[in-house]
Amino acid sequence: MIYHGNRFTLRQDASPEQIEEALESLRNQGRVIPSVKSFVVGRDFGGEFEWGATFVIEDLDGYWEYLIHPAHRNTDRVGLPLVDKFVSFDITDDEDPEMGAKIAALHQKRYDSDPELTKLVSGLGEYSGSAAPGSHGEK
Template sequence: MIIHGNRFTLRPDADAAQIEEALESLRNQGRVIPSVKSFVVGRDFGGEYEWGATFMIEDLQGYWEYLVHPAHRNTDQVGLPLVDKFASFDITDDPDPEMGAKIAALHQRRYDSDATLTQLVSDLGEYKGSAAPGAHGER
């Protein structure tokens, strides 16, 4: 099992309607992407971020389905322009010592095939973690 998570802080100029659209798009990912087994979207307490989302996914094949699903792409388009700081993480009970590199490779494959997404990510004030472009999640 893989839990993919995002933590983020929004730009000060993001308005309430835009924020709700982005959060609803994250919730929609959990509802409509078949490989998502469960999800949580909400406030992030106890750290430097305002919001967070986690998605439980069974395996790497499901993770790829999650990454390229149109619902996820919609969240990128409506949400990333509102984000100032973003961090992604993955937690897994899979004993494969290469799992982190395999997850990072899926993200890199997605960036390599989508220049618009890569630009959206490049425009963020800060982006780190498993989904960040570059070698093994570092940018």
């Protein structure tokens, strides 16, 4: 299993309506993407971030389905313009020592095929983690 997580803070000028639209889009990802086995979207406590989301996905094929699903793309469109600081992470019980690199390669493949997404991501104040462009899933 792969637990794909995001932690983020929003720009101060994001309206309550925009925030709710973005959070609802994240929740919708969990409801409609077939490869998502379970999910949580909500407040992030105990750190420097305001919000978080975690999606449980069975394998790399499901991860790719999650990444390219239209519901995920909608969240990118409505959510990324509101984000100031963003970090992504993946936790897995798969023992493949190359899993981090494989996950990073899926994200890079997505960026390479979607210039609009790359432009949205480049507008973030700070972005790090497994999904960051150019990442290799390593620290």
